[in-house]
Amino acid sequence: MKKAIVVFSGGIDSISMCAYLKEKYELYGISFLYGQKANQEIKKAKAFAKILRLKEHKIVNISFMKELYGNTNVLTDSKKKIPSKFNYSIVV
DSSP: OEEEEEEOOSSHHHHHHHHHHTTTEEEEEEEEEOOOSOTHHHHHHHHHHHHTTOSEEEEEEOGGGHHHHGGGOTTTOTTSOOOSSOOTTOOO
């Protein structure tokens, strides 16, 4: 069986893609811990990696990136609220 690495957030897009690909590929997931406010992302990624039976699932801590972009990111700055409308300036 072919192998594939998937960037796996635990969101609907990555879950759907993994469900589709798992029939033909041995899947290896990678998720990124970037200091996000909602730790739910990582929890969901771990849970769905088990449900989808990914061969392996790694969490990579890249929270040091916050030092590069400071408090400009609403996803990591606890003082900022996430806007209800899409904002192209959000760094992920």
